[in-house]
Every structure is written in C-alpha cells, then in structure tokens.
Amino acid sequence: MWLLRLIDNNIERAIILVSYVAMAGIIFVEVIRRFVLNEQAPWSTTIPVYLFLWIVWFGCSYNVKIRAHLSFDEIRTKLPRTGQFLCLMLDAVLWIVFSGIVVYYTAQQVQLARDNFAIVQGTDDVLQWWFYIATPLAFCLLIFRVLQNVYADVKAYRSGAPLAVQVGIFGDEGSA
C-alpha cells in the first residue's frame, strides 16, 4: 500500500526530474565539449528533443493533478455551489473524452514507429518509439488523475467542503 502511495505521489515528479536533468545536462555538456574539445555527439540535438516529449506530456498530467491548467475562472468562482460542481464534472468528462482520442491516435503512431524500427537520428540503436510512447502513457495517467479529482470533488460536494474551482497558476507562488 505504501508503495502504491509513493508511486501515486511521485510518478510525474520522477519522470519530469529525470528527463529535465538529462535534457539540460546533455545540451550543457555537449556545448562545453564543443568549446573545449571541439567535438560534439551527433545525438546531442535529437535525444533532448525526444526527452522533451516526456516532460511535456507528463507535465500536462501533473497539472491536471494539481489543477493548474490555464483557464478563465472569473465566472466559475462566482457560480452557486452546484453550478461549480457541475463545471468540475464537465471538465472531467471533457478531459476523459479528449484523452481517449489522444491515446487512440498517438498509440497508432507509436505502433507505426515500432513497426518501422524508426531510429533516433544520430544514434545507431535508440528506437523512436521509446520516446513516442510518452504521449499515450501520459494521457492514460491523466485520465487516472481526472478520476482521482472527481472522487475528491464528489466527496467535497457531499461534505460541504469548499470546491477546488480556483486555478493556482504557479503552484505555491501565491503564498510568497
């Protein structure tokens, strides 16, 4: 159980941190190498781009989890409680439908890249689909995050706790 909770709390975090550090690190080290040793790995401009996919789509899922996607919330925050609750449910349905579409069509692309043994430019044996698969995986996780939010919202609505209608654009910046 504690293992599940650990994964639940940290999965996006771990993926984003590893990909971000790898992406920035490769670019940093390779530019320095070019300056000092006059050499640069051919994959140093391609692998970081593919790592970026992992950051972007798991970041997208992370923002669903912490409810930080940009939106116009001036009207929503002034609606009566039931209206707010219905808006949250509307968000959830839209996220799930859209994610379903994205998972279906991006999975096709992953399959295509896999069938063709498409290789990352500048490498000999790094396959593109290892990186492409980030998108469908992240949107599956996103659907799971939406369901978690729905559970929390229904619980809050029933118990009379305040509903999470205000977006926190920069996470904890508000308290600074």
Next chain:
Amino acid sequence: MDGYGILAISAAVTVLFILGVPIFLVIGFWVVGVSLLIDFTLANLGVTLFESMNFFGLLALPLFILTGDLIKGAGIAKRLSDFAYSCLGWLRGGLGMASLGACGLFAAISGSNSATTATIGSIMHPEMRKGGYDTNFAAATVAAGGTVGIIIPPSIIFIVYGFLMNLSISDLFIGGLLPGIMMILGMQFICWVICQWNGWGHLIDIRLGRIIKTGIGAWLGFGAIILVIWGIYSGKFSPTEAAGVTAGFCAIVGLLFFPIYRMIHGATLREQGIPVWSSKVDPAELPSEQYSDRMGVMERLIIPGFGPKELPELIMRSGQITGVLAPLIAISVVMQQILTLLGAKDVVTQFIQSLGGYYAVLFACMAIVLMAGTILESLPNTIIFAPILAPIAAQTGIDPIHFAVVFLIGDAIGFITPPYGLNLYVASGITGIPYFRLLYYTMPYFFALMVVWIIVAVFPFFSKVLLTGIAGAGVFQQ
C-alpha cells in the same frame, strides 16, 4: 453548410471557455469538432502532437524557464530588485520605477511574462506597500511590468514565432531588445507622473558606491544576461544552447555558493530565527542587504544559492510551467493547420488587402492581434494569427523581423487586457487584490504601452537598428 457548423462549434467552445474549462481543452474540442465536421482525419492530431514538439530550437523554452527559476531560487531576483532601487530610489516613485526596472532585468534572464510578474511581484509588492504606496497601484505596476518578459530577450514567444515563421530566433531576440527597453521607460514615466501626483514613496539619496555594490551583489544575474546576449549576438551559441549553458552555469554556481553563504552569514541568520541549513527558506525572506553599507564587496559576491534538496523543487516548478505551456503550443499548431485547410488565410488576406497600403495593413494587423489577445492566451494567439498575418504583412513590404516585434508587443499587451489577462491573474493571486480592481489601476500603464507600441510600429528603426546598424534601419520603409 460547413460554415454554419464551424460557427456552431466555435460558439460551443466559447461557452466552455466562459464556464472556465481549461484553454487546452477548449482548443482541443474545437479541433476535434471541426475535424469531424469537415471529415478530416483525427490521425493528424496524433501526428502533430509529436511533430509540433520535434524541433531543437523549441528546447530553449524549457531551458530559459529553468534559468529564470534557478536565478530566483539563488536569491538573485531580490538582488536585481535592490540594484534597480539603488539606481532609481532618488526619484519620486523610485520604488515603483525600480519594480519596473527589475521586471526588465528579470525578463532578460527568464522568457516569460507571467513568471516575471510572479517573481518580481512577490518581492516588490510588499516593499512598495511598506514604502507607502497604494497597494492596488503597486500590484498594477508589477502586472504591467511583467509584459516586457516576452519582449526583452530571451523570450519564449519569440522562440515559438521564429519556429513557426522560419525566422532566425537570434535576430528576433536582438530586434526585441530596444522596444522592450522602451516599454520599460514608457511605464516608468507613467509611474513617475502618478507617484509625483500622489506624493508616494520617500526619497533616498543617490550614491554611486551603493549602485556599484548592489550591482556586484547581483553578479550572477548580470552574468547570465551577458552570457545569453553575448552568445547569441556573436553567433557562438544557438538560443537553445545559450539557454542550456546558462541554466547549467546557474545550477552549478547556486549549489557551490549555498554552503559558503550559510557559513559566512550563519550568525546573522540564527539571530533572525532563520534555520541556517534548511533549503526551505525563500530567498526573499533572507535578511535585507539593500541599505546596509557596512556590507563589503566580498560579502556581496557571496550569493545565497540553493541547497541540493531545493534544486529538484526548482526543476519541478519549471517542469510544471512547461507542462502548462507546451501542450498549448502543440494543440494550437493543430488548430492552425485546420484553419489553413479551411482557407481562413484567404478570407483574412482579402479583407486586409482591401484596406489598402502599408499603414492600413500594419494597423489592421495590430488591431487583430490586440483584439484576439483580449481573449486568447499569448501562445495560441501567436500560433493561430502569426501564420495568417505575417505573409500579408510581408507582401505589403513590412520587414518580417519588424512585423514580428510589432505583433509580439501586441501579444504582450494582451497579458493585461480583460477578459483574459494572465498577468492580472498572477498579480491578483500574489497580492490578493480582486481582478477587476487591478484592471482599473493598470489602465495608465496600458495607455503607456499603447503609445510605445504605436511608436515602435511606425518607426521600424527601433526594431532594426541593433541588427543592421543605423544606416540599414531606415526610419521610414514605405
């Protein structure tokens, strides 16, 4: 027949927007709806979500966001603010003008408007309140000051614009530098007038020694600015590489200085009840150094830095912002493709070209950007309208770099225009002042920015002079 269908879909997603559905989904459902209506394959969505990200230049976006977060985490945003105040504190309204100046300096490290407002706002808004300024005015100042975040290079929107329109990102950065400084000066002038009128702020005397000392204290900030501008201007780095090098440099320096700062200032920190080795301390809460003249140059060279535990938090914050912005880019590219397919470009081209000459086209494009910017977030605004408007402008003989700068200043002004003005949200979030009241206090700055915008648009000199030198810029290009 399709026309009515598309109108209906557009109306439906507008309702979603008003109800507060995330913008990513609003655009996403427009794309899905119209694709189904015109029988365009949704497989395109699957392809574009990969391909729109597959560009090395775009990596400058996450890397410049990271650089901004590292600079803030290392306590440099505060020191840049101190420096700006020591330069401008002798004027009435000096703290307000310093806030705007600090926005300009931070914008030269970070690439984003809202991050500039959030960072400088959280430091300068409390200072301005303490300094006797009206709290609403103080919040409006940082909201408006943040708009230069995407004009003063590096800028994430210039990166996206260059990526879309196949222009050199380095050229765009250089083109934006002077107009960005003009925006700051224009807003500082308004700030000075308002503060003079109301008698806000108390004056400190100007001392060269203090300016130099506070400047030295912010050396990492200036180092980052110089590294980026030198690297790009001399052609040594591409913008992405410049971002990577600067981020790496700031990360190493920040980590190195963390223990040194704690050892030197340990006693002072303990006196003030701040846990010495905790990395949870916000650099803005560290003891204020700005007026303490007893602090020597060597001590000022030591920056607060960040601990190894804090670094992942800083990276996560960048990851979160990237996770908001990059999906918007991807989905807006899909929307732009469908608009092209629908022939939207021809309709707009016909309309604008019927208006006539150079200035008519220029001002029509500016009006479209400004109006679209009131509702759209800046990235979708750029991605949707730049590919439509830029070719028209080019046909009319408007220089592409000049047009890009004009287009993006309009886009930046959209950050403080209702109903959707992101900087107003951010400033409202960090200060607790209601959105609509903030809007009212931002109006003078809005007019200042409009004046600067029109000047920059009419005289291509300002966007071109750094690129081509005085001779090549040509004041009038008609």
